[in-house]
Amino acid sequence: NNSPVAFTVTAGSFGYPSNVFKVISREDGLLYCLRRLDNVKCVSNKICAAVNETWSKIRHAGICQFHKCFISQRALFFVHEYQPGGKTLKEKYLDHGGKPQLLQERLLWSYTTQLVAAIRTVHANRLACRCLQPNHILRTSGGRLRISCVGIADALEFEARKSLAEIQREDMVCLGRIILSLATRTMITPSTNEETLRACGIFLAQHYSSDLHALTSALLSKPPSVYEVCGIMANHTMDELDNAYATCDAYSNQLAAEYESGRALRLLLKLGFVNERPEFGVNRQWAETGDCYVLKLFRDFVFHQADETGRPILDLGHVVTALNKLDASDTEKIVLASRDGKAILVVSYAEVANCLENAYSELCAVSSEGQPTYGGETTADQSEMTHYG
Incomplete structure (x- = not known):
């Protein structure tokens, strides 16, 4: 049910020839990441159903959600x-030329905290990630890490007789390798020799705090459980939580600004529908009488002001202030004058807002009832004309 749009090829990510596609689902129209593995003979439909049931219920912000x-x-x-714009940790930090720069310790603790939080959710559901390698962890915008490829190892090694404690312990060792890889900008794998590990450990101790060195050493030698690691990292977790709250506040402020802009836009749309409408059913003077006349004068008051010499005044502050007071139905009085100066009205913003709602409601009522709108033609007549061009 997915239509391929673009793809990149990776060679044997899990020991099999594999392709990765960006696809669009025909069911919901959303983008997904589709991974194809060829020459797999150890997985049946029954195994797929079991993996789907197990992993489809796992939800966490630090995990690329498994769908099926x-x-x-x-x-x-x-x-x-699918995570647009994401790069793996290997691409971002380990595939480099020349002498790499050291990463800030604050960033390393942030990454570690995010990974531990995701691992904790997985382990709490009696599962293991089994894909904690730099080439399977995505870094997206805002410094966010997301574990990808979850569930794949479970399907490929479904018949394996490894215990839950064993594969969860492997997750913690892999976490230690990731921290050491990022700190030293060196790819650490299970096949890395002892001499390289010792040199990287010395480098970590010389350039970073004792807390980070102690945690990494513990994960690589005698890995604690994820819950014990949460206790060890409590202080740094609070720092990450503070950053998350600050980000939420920034997003809330931005959303509030967009919401205020939306309110002004709704007012402008209503005024546009009502002001100087050429005809309204059989009443060709609808836009020039009653509430609509007040709205016409208000439109000139907001947008068509001029100075004593007749030059237009383009005061955005005046426009925003007037629209905000109209939206709030302010009781402040304003003077509205016709263009020829023969008609002068003293009204409040609240009265103008009431006129706008009445006129717009009248338009909506006639539109929904299918009554004549333009020159006596019914809505059905107009639809038929449109259909036939």
Whole structure:
């Protein structure tokens, strides 16, 4: 049910030839990440159903959500949440030329906190990530990390007889390798020799705090559980929480500004529908009488002011202030004058707001009832004319 749009090829990410596609679902129109593994003979439809049931319920901001896996065209497919613009930690920090720069310790603690939070959710559901490698962890905008490829190892190694404690312990060792890799800007893998590990450990101790060195050493030698790591990292978790609150506040302020702009836009749209409407059913003077006349004068008051010499005044502050007071139905009085100066009205913003609501409601009522609108033609007549061009 997915239509491929673009793809990149990776060679044997899980020991099998694999392709990664960006696809659009025909069911909901959303983008997804589709991974195809060829030559997989150890996975059946029954195994796919079991993995789907297990992983589809896992929700966490630090995990690319698993949607489903299935077998088709003699290949095994996995569908995960798509993260636009994401780069793996390997691409971002480990695939470099020349002498790399050290990462700030604050950033390392932030990454570690995010990964531990995601691992904690997975382990709490009696599962293991089994994909904690720099080439399977995405860094997206805002310094966010997201673990991708969850559920794939569970399907490929479904028949394996590893215990839950064993594979969860492997997760913690992989976390230690990731921290050491980022701190030293060196790719640390299970096959890395002892001499390289020792040199990287010395480098970590020389350039970073004892807390980070102690945590990394513990994860690589005698890994504690994820819950014990949460206790060890309590102070740094509070720092990450503070940053998250600050980000939420910034987003809330931005959203509030956009919401205020939306309120002004709604007022402008209503005024546009009502002001100087050429005809309204059989009443060709509707826009020049009653509430609509007040709105016409208010439109000139807001947008068509001029100085004593007749030059137009383009005062955005005046426009925003007037629209905000209209939206709030302020009781402040204003003077509205016709263009020829023969008609002068003293009204409040609240009275103008009431006129706007009455006129707009009248338009909506006639539109929804299908009554004549323009020159006596019914809505059905207009639709038929449009249909036939």
